[in-house]
Amino acid sequence: xxxxxxxxxLFRTTAFKIAFVYSLLFAFATGAVVLxxxxxxxxxxxxxxxxxVDADIRGLADQFDQGGVNQLARIIARRIARPGAEIYxxxxxxxxxxxxxxxxxxxxxxxxxxxxxxxxxxxxxxREVHRAVARIVSFPGGFKLLVGHDIEERNLLRRLVRxxxxxxxxxxxxxxxxxxxxxxxxxxxxxDAMSASATAIMGGDLSGRLPTDGxxxxxxxxxxxxxxxxxxxxxxxxxxxxxxxxxxxxxxTPLTRLRNDAEEALRQPDxxxxxxxxxxxxxxxxxxxxxxxxxxxxxxxxxxxxxxxxSVDVTALANDAAELYEAATEDHGGAFASDIAADLxxxxxxxxxxxxxxNLIDNALKYAGAKPHIALSARRxxxxxxxxxxxxxxxxxxxxxxxxxxxxxxxxDSRSTRGSxxxxxxxxxxxxxxxxxxxxxxxxxxxxxxxxxxxxxxxxHVGSGEAAHARLR
Amino acid sequence: xxxxxxxxxxxxSDAAAYLVKAFRxxxxxxxxxxxxxEGYALASEGDYDVLIVDRMLPKLDGLSLISSLRxxxxxxPALILSALGQVDDRVKGLRAGGDDYLAKPYAxxxxxxxxxxxxRRKAGFGGEETLLRVADLELDRLxxxxxxxxxDIVLQPREFRLLEYLMRxxxxxxxxxxxxxxxxxxxxxxxxxxxxxxxxxxxxxIDKGHAVALLHTVRGVGYMLKEDPDGVGKGDEA
Numbered sequence: 001x002x003x004x005x006x007x008x009x010l011f012r013t014t015a016f017k018i019a020f021v022y023s024l025l026f027a028f029a030t031g032a033v034v035l036x037x038x039x040x041x042x043x044x045x046x047x048x049x050x051x052x053v054d055a056d057i058r059g060l061a062d063q064f065d066q067g068g069v070n071q072l073a074r075i076i077a078r079r080i081a082r083p084g085a086e087i088y089x090x091x092x093x094x095x096x097x098x099x100x101x102x103x104x105x106x107x108x109x110x111x112x113x114x115x116x117x118x119x120x121x122x123x124x125x126x127r128e129v130h131r132a133v134a135r136i137v138s139f140p141g142g143f144k145l146l147v148g149h150d151i152e153e154r155n156l157l158r159r160l161v162r163x164x165x166x167x168x169x170x171x172x173x174x175x176x177x178x179x180x181x182x183x184x185x186x187x188x189x190x191x192d193a194m195s196a197s198a199t200a201i202m203g204g205d206l207s208g209r210l211p212t213d214g215x216x217x218x219x220x221x222x223x224x225x226x227x228x229x230x231x232x233x234x235x236x237x238x239x240x241x242x243x244x245x246x247x248x249x250x251x252x253t254p255l256t257r258l259r260n261d262a263e264e265a266l267r268q269p270d271x272x273x274x275x276x277x278x279x280x281x282x283x284x285x286x287x288x289x290x291x292x293x294x295x296x297x298x299x300x301x302x303x304x305x306x307x308x309x310x311s312v313d314v315t316a317l318a319n320d321a322a323e324l325y326e327a328a329t330e331d332h333g334g335a336f337a338s339d340i341a342a343d344l345x346x347x348x349x350x351x352x353x354x355x356x357x358x359n360l361i362d363n364a365l366k367y368a369g370a371k372p373h374i375a376l377s378a379r380r381x382x383x384x385x386x387x388x389x390x391x392x393x394x395x396x397x398x399x400x401x402x403x404x405x406x407x408x409x410x411x412x413d414s415r416s417t418r419g420s421x422x423x424x425x426x427x428x429x430x431x432x433x434x435x436x437x438x439x440x441x442x443x444x445x446x447x448x449x450x451x452x453x454x455x456x457x458x459x460x461h462v463g464s465g466e467a468a469h470a471r472l473r
Numbered sequence: 474x475x476x477x478x479x480x481x482x483x484x485x486s487d488a489a490a491y492l493v494k495a496f497r498x499x500x501x502x503x504x505x506x507x508x509x510x511e512g513y514a515l516a517s518e519g520d521y522d523v524l525i526v527d528r529m530l531p532k533l534d535g536l537s538l539i540s541s542l543r544x545x546x547x548x549x550p551a552l553i554l555s556a557l558g559q560v561d562d563r564v565k566g567l568r569a570g571g572d573d574y575l576a577k578p579y580a581x582x583x584x585x586x587x588x589x590x591x592x593r594r595k596a597g598f599g600g601e602e603t604l605l606r607v608a609d610l611e612l613d614r615l616x617x618x619x620x621x622x623x624x625d626i627v628l629q630p631r632e633f634r635l636l637e638y639l640m641r642x643x644x645x646x647x648x649x650x651x652x653x654x655x656x657x658x659x660x661x662x663x664x665x666x667x668x669x670x671x672x673x674x675x676x677x678x679i680d681k682g683h684a685v686a687l688l689h690t691v692r693g694v695g696y697m698l699k700e701d702p703d704g705v706g707k708g709d710e711a
Contacts, residue, residue: 279693282580289578290662307561323631324657327670355661362664423664 009188016184023176027169034168038161042154049133049149050115056086057137057147064139072145073099086149087120087132093142102146110136110144117151131155190219198226206234250291258284294422297352298429307349309434311458314344314353314385318378321357325365325374332365334372341379345458348434356430357387359423360449364391368446385455390448401440427451477592479503480519482512482538483527483554492525495581496588509533516542521549522592525584528555528566536569543570550591554579563660582694586646593645605640608700610679610687612640621679631656632675639688639698648695672696 011017064072069090076088080101089100091110104121115135122130134148194210201208209230210223258281265277322338329336346353357376364374368391375390424438427449431438436453479501483489489505496503504519506512509530516524516538524542528535539551553571555562566574573587605612609622617633619626628636635656639647649668654660672688680686689697 285578286580293662307564320657320659324663324667324671325665327674328665328667331670331673351660354659358661358663365665 013184013188016180019180019183020177023173023180026176027172030172031165031169034161034165038158042158045154046133046151049151050135053086053115053133053135053147053149057135057145060145060147061137061139064143064145069098069139069141069143072139072143076100086147087122087134088148089146091144091146095144098143100146102148105146109134110146112136118148120148187219194219194223194226201230206230206237247295251288254284254288254291258288291422294426298422298426307352309347309349311456312346312348312350312353313458314346314378314387314453315340315342317350317354318344318357318376318387321354321361322376325358325361325376329361329365329372329374332372333370334365334368334374337373337375339375339377339379344378344380344385345456346385346434346453347456348453352430352433356427356451357389359427360389360451363423363449364389364393364447367391368393373446380455383455385453387451387453388448390443390446392443392446395442395445395447396440398442424449477501477523478519478521479523479525479588480506480512480516480521481525482506482509482516482530482535483525484508484530485527488527492584496585499585501588509535509538513538513541516549517545517547523588524549524551525588526551526553526571528553528557528562536566536571539570552584552587552591554584580694582646583648583650586648586651586695589645590642590647590651593642605637605643607640607643607698608685608687610640612637619679621683626678628675628678632671632678635671635675636679636698639696643698646691646695646697651695 060072060075063075067074073090076090076099079085080088080099085101087100087102089102089105089110090098091100092098095110101123102120103123103126106118106120109116109118109120113136115133117131117133119129119131120134121128130150130152132148132150134146136144136146138144190211190213197208197210209227212220212223212227214220261277261280261284265274265281268274268277318338318340322336322340326336326338361374361376365372368374371392373392375388377386377388377390379386424440428438431451431453434453436451439450439452441448441450477500479496481489481492481496481503483492483505484507486507489507493503493505504515504521506515510532512524512526512530513533524539526535526538530538533541535553535555539553542549542551550572551570552573552575553566554575554577555566556577563574563576572591575584575587603613603615605614611620612633613619614637619628619633619636635652638652638656649666650660652668653663672690676686676688680688685700687698687700689699691697
């Protein structure tokens with residue numbers, strides 16, 4: 001049963017079907033070509049036979065003209081005495097044979113005026129019926145002369161060729177099918193191996209790869225591409241796992257604190273201690289909400305389902321940010337410098353871009369240390385708008401810069417400081433939403449965070465507030 | 474505050490009960506509607522000072538409710554409460570005729586501050602008068618002049634807008650996000666207390682050297698410009 005199903009499976013393979021159809025087509029084409037050749041050969045041979053017979057008749061007619069029927073009969077008699085002679089029959093006006101080597105003819109065979117193919121029996125060998133091509137001529141006095149040529153040999157040749165053809169046909173079909181089977185089995189084996197690996201990978205072992213043999217053929221390329229795909233999926237899943245781990249950590253920690261504070265509040269009698277614990281609880285939940293909001297925003301930005309894009313006056317935006325944060329920086333005992341070019345516009349969302357700038361400045365303030373020096377610059381470089389926030393903090397080591405933009409990553413030395421860990425990844429998501437990039441550079445010393453956006457068009461308008469922002473009066 | 478009438482249109486009964494109780498404790502008289510149609514009927518008949526409208530309501534959603542009211546020329550200030558807090562949702566809510574937008578979850582003190590500002594607007598305070606006055610502090614919106622006890626004070630343009638907003642809402646608590654939205658015209662979440670620094674600079678200019686402080690911090694909520702310090706801390710109860 002197993003062998004049968006294996007064979008059935010083989011028959012169902014594409015390779016086998018292709019091989020089978022090709023061998024059939026090839027066999028039929030070969031057969032057709034040989035048949036045409038044989039037919040043409042037959043026609044040619046027949047024409048030659050008729051020509052020979054006609055020449056013979058012309059010679060014998062001359063003899064009749066010279067010596068009458070007697071001389072003709074004499075010559076025919078002499079000819080049929082030789083072995084392998086042609087077929088001759090001379091009859092009188094009554095139809096009675098005068099001389100010849102034909103023992104029997106079908107009725108009416110002597111009435112034909114054109115060359116005919118007819119059966120006959122040869123004198124001296126009367127049991128066997130032969131086939132011949134013959135022409136009949138009439139002479140004065142009612143004499144009729146039949147001259148013919150035996151075509152048994154030609155027919156034998158034809159039969160031989162037909163038989164050879166048939167066997168060739170079967171050989172070709174058989175060999176083709178066998179070849180197909182061979183190729184199909186080879187391919188099937190590799191596909192089976194790929195299929196088995198794929199099943200294992202689907203089972204959850206994403207470190208597995210499909211077998212490749214380096215031959216570079218279609219199957220090999222397919223396996224390589226599938227492997228590349230699996231690699232990408234593995235990387236994505238790893239990223240998701242890392243994010244969920246970090247989410248678990250960053251949400252569990254404040255949730256635990258929240259719970260502890262609530263339990264603490266419950267244990268205390270009414271009073272200032274309980275009140276303080278409750279205030280802490282509100283603080284913790286605000287932090288959780290902030291993380292949650294940032295995650296939602298990142299998810300929306302990353303999925304490209306961002307808000308409507310409008311022309312944003314980046315010059316005004318950067319000036320607003322500088323104005324808002326300058327005081328805070330000075331309050332920290334630092335200095336805030338800004339270098340903002342005029343007439344900078346991008347197509348985007350004003351609120352999100354401002355949030356991105358604010359995140360960068362907040363970040364700089366958080367890490368720049370006791371005397372923060374923060375420099376905000378906005379300028380145009382070709383078709384790009386570069387928004388940069390530089391600080392004089394410890395910076396981020398080159399190998400950590402890529403990771404720093406990931407969700408929830410707080411580099412180890414900052415794990416303990418408060419913050420959602422989402423600030424930079426939110427900036428990154430916002431930059432991507434605006435078809436831009438976000439990169440971290442060395443400010444030597446410190447960190448330089450650059451938002452690189454495609455420049456848009458716009459006109460300077462006073463009072464950059466959107467109409468939709470209801471101004472309360 | 475007993476003369477202020479609120480309509481809370483919210484389908485979640487727990488959330489509605491909480492809001493009704495909390496606003497009554499603050500001295501508001503509060504009605505409640507549990508779905509959009511009931512809310513629409515009440516809002517178009519009753520004389521309310523502020524509507525608090527949940528965005529997602531059964532039968533008639535919050536945005537349609539507000540646009541229908543506005544189409545009927547009913548201009549009662551409406552504050553939209555929504556679980557959709559993204560920038561676009563906010564813009565949509567304000568375009569539909571809402572006067573303010575607050576994303577869930579919110580601090581009650583924030584909601585209270587916003588409702589009081591809206592109620593004040595309905596009452597016709599802080600309209601377009603050109604001269605604002607709190608105690609001996611005078612701000613002329615046309616000439617951009619500020620004096621305290623007759624002495625000129627020079628402010629940066631942003632400080633002027635900040636003080637103008639505080640004075641228009643004198644006696645009311647304004648939160649940091651309200652200041653960011655109305656003075657800086659940005660709706661975002663700062664990690665640093667950027668507003669506090671601006672307030673303390675403003676305070677340095679208007680209160681320094683005067684016996685009575687006008688600009689007060691309401692702990693955990695925001696700020697209030699007020700002559701009588703007794704009222705300060707009221708918003709702290711939340």
